[in-house]
Amino acid sequence: MGFASTMSLHPRNVFYGWWIVSVGVVLAIINGSFYVYGFGVFYIPLLNELGTTRAALGGVIGLARLEGGLIAPIAGWLIDKYGPRKLLYIGLSTVGICFLLLSIITKLWMLYVVFMLIATGSSFGGGRPISVAVANWFLRKRARALGILLAGIGLGGSGVFFVAWITENFGWRTSAIVAALCYFFVAIPLVSLVYHKPEDLSLHPDGIPVEESLSTNSADEPLELELTPKQALQSMSFWLLAIAFAAWSVTVTVVAVYHIPFLIEDLGTNPVQAASIASLTLLLSVPGRIIFGWIGDILNIRILLSATLLVQAISILIMSLVTSLSWVPLYMALLGPSYGGSASLRQAIVAHFYGRKNFGTISGLLQFVDLPGAVLGPILVGWLVDSFDGYSVGFQAAAGFLFIGAIAVFVAKRPNPNKINQ
Template sequence: MKIFYGWWVVLASFITGMYVAGTIFYSFTAFIDPMVKEFGWSYTQISLASSLRGLEMGIFAPIIGIYLDKYGSRMIMLVGMLVVGLSLVLLSTIHTLTMFYVCFIILAFGAGGCTSVVVMASVANWFKKRVGLAMGIAVCGFGASGLMVPIVVKLIEVFGWRSAFLYMGIGAWVIGIPLSFVIRNRPEDYGMLPDGEIKIENGLEQEEEIPEVQVTFKQALTNRSFLLIVSAEWIRMMTVGTLITHIMPYLSSMGVSRSMSGFISAGIPLCSIIGRFGFGWLGDIHDKRHMIALGFGLICLGLLMFLKINSTMIFVVVFIVAFPIGYGGGMSLRGAIIREYFGRASFGKMVGLTMGVSSVAGIIGPTLGGWVFDHFGSYHPLWVGFIFLNALGIVLILRVKPAHFESF
C-alpha cells in the first residue's frame, strides 16, 4: 500500500525539529556555566541571549507566517537551515558579549524558518481529520531533541564549547538541507487531498463535500476565542522557555550534580513525547480545549515538584513525568486547535502571530529568571509565580467557545 505523502512531510518535520530544538533550545543550558567561567559574564547577561533567540517567534514568526501562506514551506525551511548552521559556526568564534548577541539574533532568524511555525503549517496543509495525530507526531521531534542534550554535554566536556558550536553548525547543514527538499506545500498542488482522500470523476468523496471552515486573518484578529488561545500560549511559552534555560543552574543551586542535571534536562523533552503524541491523538477524539487545560494542570503539578526536587527521588520522577507531558501536549495541540477553528486559508499568519505574541513572554521569562537568581540567590519565587500563572491558563482556555459555536 502506497504511503500518503503527507506522512513523509511529517517525518521530515520531525527530524528537523529534533535537531534544531536539540541544538539551540534544550542544549543551551549546558553552555551557560562554561561561558560564565571563561568570560565572567553574569547569568542575566547570558540568559539575555536566550531571550534574543525568542525573536524567532517575536519579530520573525509573523513575517514568516505571511511568506508561508504566499510561497509555501520548502523554501522557507531551506533558508532557515542554512542560516541556523551559519549562526552556530559563528558562535564558535565569539569573544565579546556583543558578538554573542549578534549571533543569537542571526540564529533567531534561521530558527524561525525551520521550527514551530513552518512545521505546523507544513503538516496542517496535508491533514484535516487527522491533524491532531499528524501534528502530534511532527512535534514529537522537539521532544526527541532531548537526545541531543547528553551528546552536546559530552561534546563540551571533550572538545570545549567552541568546538561544540562548530560541530552543531555543520550538522545543521548536513541534516537540514536534504530534508528541506522533502517538504511539499499543499496536497492539491500534486493532485491529492488532505488526509489522502481520493478525488473521483463526479466530485469528492462524501465527507469532502462539506467545505471546511476558512477564516481570514482579519476575522481572527477580532475573534474572542483566537485571542484566548493566544493568551494561553503566551503563558505556556514563558514557563517553558524560562525553565529550560535555567534548569541546570537551578539544579546546581539545589545541590544536584552536573551529570544528574544533564540527565534530567534530557528527560524533559524525551518525556514530552508522551504528551505530544498522546495529546495529539486524543485531541482528534476529545475536545481540544479540555486536553489543553489538562496540560496546564500537569505543568502546575510539575512545578510544585520542581520546588522540592532535591528532597527525594519521587519529586524528580513526578516532575519529569508531569511537566513535560503537560507542556508537550499543549504544544502538539496549539496548531491543531487553530486549524480546527479557523481552517487553512490564513493558517501561517495566525500561527505566526500566535508565536510572535507568545515570544514576548519567551523574551521576558529567561531574563527575568536570571535577574531573580542574581538578586535573590534563589529561583523559588519564580517557580511559585509560574504555578499561579499556569492555573490562569486553565481558566483562559476553558473560556474558549466550542468550535461549532463559532460564527464569522
Template structure:
C-alpha cells in the same frame, strides 16, 4: 456527491513531509538549542568573556524567534515551505560557520542572529502550518510527531559535547555548519505546500475522479477559511493565545531555573542535571499522546488538561523542599507531560477554528504573542529568588499562572459557537 477514499497500500505523502520536518527539528534542536550549553565554557576560556555575556546569546535567540514568527507565517503563504526551509538551512549553516570564525563579541552575537533567522523556519510556525495543510482529521497527531523532534534532539547533546572536546569548538562549529547544509537542504526538498497541488485532499483522501485544479477540489472539501482580520477580532483567538502564553511563561521559567533551585535545596548537581535531562524526554510522551487525544476529543479541553498538569507540577516542585527528592519523580512526570502536551495543540486549534487559507499568518501572530509573554518567566523566578532568597514563592505564582491559562482555554468559545457567529 463526491465519494472520498484513500489509496490502498500506499503511505500518504504527508507523512513523508512529517518525517522530514521531524528530522530537521532533531538536528536544529540538538545542535543549536539544547547543544548550546556545551559551547559556553570553551568560549569563556578562550575570550575570557563573562558567562552572562556568552549566555546572552540564548536571550537573543529567544527574543528574535518571537519576532520572526509572524514574518515566517507571512512568508509561508508567499514563498511556500520548501523555499523557506532551504533558505533557513543555508542561514543556519552560514551562521554556524561564522560562529567558528568568531574573533569579537559583536561577531559572536551576529552569528547567533544569523543562526536564529535560519532555525526560526525549522520550529513552530512553518512545520505546524505544513501539518495543518496536509492533515485535518489527524492534524494533532502529525503536529505532535513534528514537535517531538525538538525534544528528541536532546540525544545529540552528548555527541555535540564529544565533537567539541575532541576537535575544539571552532572546528566543531565548522562540522556542524557543513552538517546543516548536508542534512537540512535534502530534507527540505521533500516538503510540499498543499496536497491539492498533487491531486490529494488532507489526510490522503482522493476523489474517484481526481481533478488537480485546486479550486474544484476545494469545492469538494468544505473547510473554514478565516482571514487574519477575522481571527484577530474573534474572542477564541485571544483565549487560545493567552492560554498558551501563560503555558510558555511557566515552562520557560522552570526549565531555566530548575538546576539553581535544586542546588539551593542541597541536591547535588549530578542529580539536578538528570532532572534537567529527563524533562525534555518526558515531553515526547506528552506531545505524542496529546496529539492522539486531540484528534478524538475537544482540543480546548485536551490543551487545558495540560495546563492543569502544569499547575499541579508547580505545587509538587514547591514541596520538593519539604518532602525530599522523591517527589521529583512525580514532578518530572506531571511537568513533562504538561509541558509537551499543549505544544502540538497550538497549530491544531488554529487549524480547527480558522482553516488553512491563512493559517501560517494567524499561527505566526499567535506564536509571537506566546513568545513575547514567555520572556517574563525566567526574570520573574530570578527576581523572587533575589528578593526573598528562595524560589518557593515563584512556584506558587507560576501555579496560578498555569491555572489562569487553563481557565482561558476552557472559557474559549467552541468551534461551533465561533462558526455560528459567537466570536
C-alpha cells in the same frame, strides 16, 4: 518521476503526508538538540567564560524570542504565500552559519547578535514551515500528525545529553561546530522532500476526497473552518489563546534554559548528570506529544490543552519545592508528558479554530502577540534567581502564569465565522 510522485501515487504506499511528518521529525530533533534546548547546556560555560549575570544571559534568549516574534507574522505570511520549502532552505542555512559564528564569539554582545540571527533563521527554518505543511496535509488526523512531528522536538531534547557529552569532553565551541555540520549535511538535504499542500501532488488532506474531508462531525460544527487573519484577530478566542501561549512560553524558559542550571546550582549535580535528567524529562514528553495528539483528534481539544497546562503548573510548583534528587522523578513524571502534550495541542488548536489556508499567518500573529511571555520570561526568571539566590521563586512565578493560561484556554470558544465581520 521523482521520489515524491512515486511515493504519493502508488496505491500501496503510505500517504505522502506521513513522509513530510518523518522529514519534520528529523529537522525537529536537530533543532531541539542544539537550538531549542541546547542553550541550557551552553548556559554555565557561557556564564563562566563571558563573566556575565544570569539575567543578562537570560536576556539573550529573551531578545532572540523578541526577534523571532517580531518576524513571525511576516514569516508565516511568506510560508503561506510561497510554501515552506524555499523558506526552509533560507532559514536552515542561516542557522547553520550562525552556529559556526557561535563557535568563535568572545564577548556578550557577540552572543546577542548571533542568537538574534539564529532566531531569525529559526522563524523560517524551524518548526513553523513544517507545521504549516503538516496542517495542510492532514485534516481528520491533524492533531496526531502534529503530535508525531513535535515528538521530534522531545527526541531532540533528549539529545541534549549528546550535546552535553561533547561540551564536557571537547568544549562548547566544538558543540557549536557539530551543530552547524548537522544543519548543513542532514537538515538541508531533506528539505527537497517537503511539499506545501497535498494539492501540489493532486492529492487531498488525509488522502480522502475533498467532499468527504469537508463533511461535518455533527449537525452544528463543521470539521474545517477557514478564517482570514482579520477575522481571527476580531475573535475573543484569539486573544485568550495568546494569553495561554504566552504563559506556555514561560514553561519553555524553565525547561529549555533553567532546568540544567537549577539541577547543577540548587541540587548540586554535575553537568552530565544534570543534562541526563533534563534529557529524560524531554524524552518523557515524546509519548505525551503523540498520545495527546491522538486523543486531540477524538476528544475536545480545548479542554485537553487546558488540562495539560494545569498539570504543567502543578509540576513546576513541585519543582520549585524540590530540595534533593529523590524528589526529581515526581516532577519529571508530571512535567514531561504534559509539556509534550501541550506542545502538540497548541499547534492543532490553531488549525482547528482558524483552518489551514492561513495557518502560517495566524500562528505567526499568535507568536507576535504572546511576545511579553516569550521575551520577559527568561529575563524575569533570571532576575528572580539572582535576587533570591535560588530558582524556587522564579519557578513559582512560572507556575502562576501557567494557571492563568489554563483558565484562558478553558474559556476560549471556537469562532463562528458568521458572527465575525468579513
